Amino acid sequence: xxxxxxxxxxxxxxxxxxxxxxxxxxxLKPEARRFTWLHTGIPGxxxxxxxxxxxxxxxxxxxxxxxxxxxxxxxxxxxxxxxxKAFQENIVRAVGELVAKFPSEPALRFRVHIKSRYNxxxxxxxxxxxxxxxxxxHHPNWVPTYQNYTHSLLVEVLKTTCCLxxxxxYEELCKYNLVELGKVAKTPAPPDHTT
Numbered sequence: 001x002x003x004x005x006x007x008x009x010x011x012x013x014x015x016x017x018x019x020x021x022x023x024x025x026x027x028l029k030p031e032a033r034r035f036t037w038l039h040t041g042i043p044g045x046x047x048x049x050x051x052x053x054x055x056x057x058x059x060x061x062x063x064x065x066x067x068x069x070x071x072x073x074x075x076x077x078x079x080x081x082x083x084x085k086a087f088q089e090n091i092v093r094a095v096g097e098l099v100a101k102f103p104s105e106p107a108l109r110f111r112v113h114i115k116s117r118y119n120x121x122x123x124x125x126x127x128x129x130x131x132x133x134x135x136x137x138h139h140p141n142w143v144p145t146y147q148n149y150t151h152s153l154l155v156e157v158l159k160t161t162c163c164l165x166x167x168x169x170y171e172e173l174c175k176y177n178l179v180e181l182g183k184v185a186k187t188p189a190p191p192d193h194t195t
Contacts, residue, residue: 040158042118047080047158055079056165063173063181070182078154078176080163086119091155091162092130098164099138099153108142110135111149113170116157127155 038047052058059079062068084094112131116122131153132144152170156163167176174180 040161042158045117045158047163056081056167059176060169060173063176063178068178068182070179075179076175076177078156078163078165079167080156080165082164084162084164086122086157086160086162088123088127088130091127091164092134094162094164095131095153095155096134096138098166099135102139102166104139104141106141108139108151109145109149110142110151110153110166111146112144112153112155114155114157118159119157122157131155 034051036049038049040047050058056079059077062077082094082098084090112128114124114128116124135142135144135153149171151166151168154163154165154167154170156165170176174184
């Protein structure tokens with residue numbers, strides 16, 4: 001009777017199995033998504049987090065698209081540059097960090113838009129004073145105004161979170177209202193009767 005040799009344990013086969021196992025584990029992990037929906041707890045309001053470097057640029061490209069169709073389920077698309085807790089100290093600190101990123105333009109005119117939803121303890125007046133003070137400390141030549149402004153500082157408070165944006169074309173783009181912007185894009189120009 002001949003002796004049958006058992007197959008030699010091959011290290012390569014073990015490595016192949018381990019590699020296949022690692023690949024399988026990697027395939028089970030959720031993909032790193034560019035956009036993630038976050039629950040706000042506020043009816044009619046969602047927050048989409050993104051891995052993009054500059055979400056302001058994406059929102060501006062959507063708003064200025066020549067073939068913008070009014071959406072059926074979404075009204076406004078507000079790009080958020082910074083978010084923080086909805087306490088005065090946190091908001092003022094975040095505004096300081098936000099406006100420090102912008103170059104000091106001579107006599108830039110801006111308006112602060114504050115909107116609060118589902119937060120009864122939020123005081124707009126005291127936050128406004130803090131915001132104006134921190135903006136003056138970073139850019140003494142910027143002028144806060146309610147009329148004839150070129151930029152808008154948006155302060156959107158959603159429950160306990162504050163979302164901040166500094167937009168240069170807020171009014172021109174119908175306050176980032178997609179429905180109104182779509183209507184403006186579809187409105188034909190009046191005929192020229194000068195001839």
